[in-house]
Amino acid sequence: MQRVTSLPADDKMCGWYHTSRPRKPRAPHSGQSKTRWAVVGAGYTGLAAARQLAVNFPDDEVVLIEAQEVGFGTSGRNAGFVIDLPHDIGADDYIGDIATAKSTLKLNLLGQTILRDLVSEHGIDCQMRASGKYQAAVEESGVAVLDAYRRGLDKLGQPYEVIEGKDLPAHIGTSFYRKALFTPGTLLVQPSALVKGLANCLPGNVSLYENTPITAVEYGEKIVLHHGNGCITADKLLLANNAFGTRFGFLPRAMLPVFLYASLTRPLTEAEQAQLGGKPFWGVIPADPFGSTVRRTHDNRILVRNSFSFNPDGRPKEQYLSRFADRHRLSFARRFPMLPDVDFEYTWSGSLALAHNHKGFFGQLAPNVYGALCCNGLGITRGTVTGTLLADWLAGKRSELIDFLLATSGPNKNPPEPFLSIGVNATLWWGQRKAGLES
Numbered sequence: 001m002q003r004v005t006s007l008p009a010d011d012k013m014c015g016w017y018h019t020s021r022p023r024k025p026r027a028p029h030s031g032q033s034k035t036r037w038a039v040v041g042a043g044y045t046g047l048a049a050a051r052q053l054a055v056n057f058p059d060d061e062v063v064l065i066e067a068q069e070v071g072f073g074t075s076g077r078n079a080g081f082v083i084d085l086p087h088d089i090g091a092d093d094y095i096g097d098i099a100t101a102k103s104t105l106k107l108n109l110l111g112q113t114i115l116r117d118l119v120s121e122h123g124i125d126c127q128m129r130a131s132g133k134y135q136a137a138v139e140e141s142g143v144a145v146l147d148a149y150r151r152g153l154d155k156l157g158q159p160y161e162v163i164e165g166k167d168l169p170a171h172i173g174t175s176f177y178r179k180a181l182f183t184p185g186t187l188l189v190q191p192s193a194l195v196k197g198l199a200n201c202l203p204g205n206v207s208l209y210e211n212t213p214i215t216a217v218e219y220g221e222k223i224v225l226h227h228g229n230g231c232i233t234a235d236k237l238l239l240a241n242n243a244f245g246t247r248f249g250f251l252p253r254a255m256l257p258v259f260l261y262a263s264l265t266r267p268l269t270e271a272e273q274a275q276l277g278g279k280p281f282w283g284v285i286p287a288d289p290f291g292s293t294v295r296r297t298h299d300n301r302i303l304v305r306n307s308f309s310f311n312p313d314g315r316p317k318e319q320y321l322s323r324f325a326d327r328h329r330l331s332f333a334r335r336f337p338m339l340p341d342v343d344f345e346y347t348w349s350g351s352l353a354l355a356h357n358h359k360g361f362f363g364q365l366a367p368n369v370y371g372a373l374c375c376n377g378l379g380i381t382r383g384t385v386t387g388t389l390l391a392d393w394l395a396g397k398r399s400e401l402i403d404f405l406l407a408t409s410g411p412n413k414n415p416p417e418p419f420l421s422i423g424v425n426a427t428l429w430w431g432q433r434k435a436g437l438e439s
């Protein structure tokens, strides 16, 4: 029996969750049941996998199990950038090997298409807009990143527009940045509204159980998933629980639970919107990966996302929230001096699964156990497409993209503790320091 030694317990202050339409969670599982397919984790990956299994096997029941409430976990806590373009931070031009970049682009575009179609078919009210994104730089090093990425985009044949600092206020209000690269293919969403909406329109043969943390697993010819109030016996298990996959006994020390932090202001008044200027809806990602992501939302709030911590048990730590809320205030004040009286209404954290080599896992983990894990910070498109393709592969389908995913080496293993924490903390500390004004 494999005990699940740590369970998700996200903090209660996620602004996206509270400002999206309330949804009644489905009842927890209780008693004993049997199913052909069990999927653990109802974020983007698990929702996509369960949906596609249900489509591929219309006569089977698919059981989808979530420890918390849908929309409350990381999938509802992110910055809401549904990104099309590859961005390999290990490569000089951020594109790297062109064949890999082309496959990654195709995967991301397929993830976008799946989400766009579901949003339109089911009328999901998640403010999805094709607004593109600005990748913006303040520091000299950030400008160099934009120049390098431009070369990479040329190599990949993808469109972009360079916007000089003096022209940026007409786009995003602030004159804080020196330069930006606008790429048109990104969609922006209200992430919690999106995942809640995806859960509300699952096919009829998906049984979703929320607030049902799996606490132990028996592996073998049948998989038995235990929880506080019963168990579920499955022929096949799909793990879609990101870094918590390690707690089920797989990929130890390969998927690192790194926490990110975000704050959302109250809505700007009309006078404040006029003071800010620029377009009514936009998203900025930093040139330096350790910098700040900033958004102006559909309801005229400003989102600031920066700061990292390594929490090896995958659970949030109270002391970081207040510390990083102060940092968000500083980042906000630097960018928006014209909005001196705008406070944050929400500050929250969320966990990524990061791999040292930036690779995810896709495929078989053990007999009757499969996984799409470790989305490396871009899980909206990536989770959606890998969950879908995992279910297709299990239905015997093959495609160029499935072959690409199966051939990917997967996340690599890191050294044991205490070296792991020392190494990750040092990397995060140095990265954030180096980001300078971009944080």
Ligand SMILES: Cc1cc2nc3c(=O)[nH]c(=O)nc-3n(C[C@H](O)[C@H](O)[C@H](O)COP(=O)(O)OP(=O)(O)OC[C@H]3O[C@@H](n4cnc5c(N)ncnc54)[C@H](O)[C@@H]3O)c2cc1C
Pocket: 004, 007, 008, 040, 041, 042, 043, 044, 045, 046, 065, 066, 067, 068, 073, 074, 075, 076, 077, 078, 079, 080, 081, 082, 083, 212, 213, 214, 215, 240, 241, 242, 243, 244, 259, 260, 261, 262, 305, 349, 350, 351, 352, 373, 374, 375, 376, 377, 378, 379, 380, 381, 382, 383
């Ligand atoms: C602040 C922040 C900003 C981000 N910005 C972006 C962005 O702009 N664009 C983007 O693409 N990505 C972004 N990300 C990353 C993105 O949110 C993740 O990559 C994505 O959520 C991964 O989806 P997933 O379904 O694979 O995993 P998750 O969303 O982590 O879902 C896994 C689910 O498994 C459940 N689970 C775990 N253990 C158990 C168990 N024992 N029993 C039952 N259920 C369990 C969890 O409760 C969780 O809901 C951001 C993340 C953060 C934190």
